[in-house]
Amino acid sequence: MIGICMESDSYFLWGKIMKRMYGLIAILITFLAVAFFTENREQEADKKVPQVGVLTLMHHPALDEIYRGFKAELKEAGYIDGKNIKIDYQNANNDQSNLRTMATKLTDEQSKVLVGITTPAAQALANSTSKTPIVLGAVTNPKASGLVKNERHPESNVTGVSDAAPIKQQLDLIKEFMPNLKTLGVIYTSSDSSAVSGFHEIEQECKRRKINLKVFSIANSNDLNQVSEQMFRQVDAAIVPTDNTIAGAMETLVKNGNAAKKPIFPAAATMVKQGGLATYSVNQYKLGQMTGKMTIAILKGKRVSSLPVERVQKGEPVVNLKEAKELNLQAPQRFLKECQRNGVVYR
Structure with a gap:
């Protein structure tokens, strides 16, 4: 009788263990199925x-x-x-x-x-x-x-x-700020096709207007400090075409321009905010x-x-009055009113 009871208990315990295992297997299968269908749904959603x-x-x-x-x-x-x-x-x-x-x-x-x-x-x-x-x-x-x-x-x-920057508007503006301008400097990155294209347009327009233009180019931002120092010793003002390298190192150009008390007329409004004097900028x-x-x-x-x-056919007027004060320059009233009415004034 004792042997029969022990055998019954063993079967009972074994049954409980197997039942738990089946339960765990069922839970695992359910989890994997949910994960599989969820991943599929996410993949389908990504495709859509x-x-x-x-x-x-x-x-x-x-x-x-x-x-x-x-x-x-x-x-x-x-x-x-x-x-x-x-x-x-x-x-x-x-x-x-x-x-x-x-x-x-x-x-x-x-x-x-x-x-x-x-x-x-x-x-x-x-x-x-x-x-x-x-x-x-x-x-x-x-x-x-x-x-x-x-x-x-x-x-x-x-x-x-x-x-493309409105070069004609920008050159008109430079002459308005500086009617006695003798030499304008242009600085651009020779490896940037947009900058090269902008430079050529500036060059052609200056020839047409009989503006004396001195040309300075850099290969990369490491050249900007030395080349711009040299430029500002030879020119009355500088113009910058659309140029990502110079835009990314505008602080260097502004530092040297301010040290020489020479204004910078850049292509973009954000470059005026960083210390350029003024421009007509594509927004x-x-x-x-x-x-x-x-x-x-x-x-x-x-x-x-x-x-x-x-x-964009026309640029928007932008002026930095803080920079004008730094350089002891007066913003033309006509341009200042235009900036106040339709553009941006940085103070």
């Missing part, structure tokens, strides 16, 4: 949410304003990053090899639209794909940069927005909004060929 890849050369205030305007325009149209759209933003930190790697990454991720902020970023994207639509988010001369052949009727996968935030509008049009099914390259 379009991705926009954004590539920029570097950080500086003007480029950051373009990206800010771009995101704001998408949000205004109902495209919320992380909800119904994914924005993959890549910053190359002014490194050409980073541009190539990041452009390939964005292309391989099968972004529905690619956005290139600056000429080098747009060129890197164009070299990585001939199929995915590319929107230029501020490229000074898309045709000269080899990005489009026909700005009115794009024939490839590239269109976008040009940030960087609005450029971003224009880039956003074009991206939205493509997301909604518009073909690149139906979207001509867009340009």
Whole structure:
């Protein structure tokens, strides 16, 4: 009898152990099934949410304003990053090899639209794909940069927005500030195609106006201190075309200009805020909004060929009164009133 009871107890305990094991196995199977279906649902959701890849050369205030305007325009149209759209933003930190790697990454991720902020970023994207639509988010001369052949009727996968500075307005402004100007200096980065394009336009316009122009170029930001010191010893004022390298090192240029008591007339409003004297600037935030509008049009099914390259025809007046005081210069009343009415006054 004792043997029978012990055997019954063993079967009973073994049954309880097996029951628990089956329970644990059932829980594990349920957990794995839930995880599997959740992952599948997330993957399906990711497939449905379009991705926009954004590539920029570097950080500086003007480029950051373009990206800010771009995101704001998408949000205004109902495209919320992380909800119904994914924005993959890549910053190359002014490194050409980073541009190539990041452009390939964005292309391989099968972004529905690619956005290139600056000429080098747009060129890197164009070299990585001939199929995915590319929107230029501020490229000074898309045709000269080899990005489009026909700005009115794009024939490839590239269109976008040009940030070409209003050079004629800027030169008129310099003469208004400095009617007795004898020599104007221009400084630009020789490796930046946008800066080179802007320099050539300044050169041609100065020849037409018979303005004595002295030319100074840098290879990179390390050259700016020495070259700008040399420039300010030889000129009465300096003009800067659209130039990302100089925009990113504006403090150095301003330091040397102030030391020599010579004004700087830069291309962008953000560079005036950093210590330039005045300009007629293409609004960087609005450029971003224009880039956003074009991206939205493509997301909604518009073909690149139906979207001509867009340009801002007139610049907005900007003046830095603190800088004018530093240089003992008086802002022309006409221009100051225009800034107060339709532009920006930094004090």
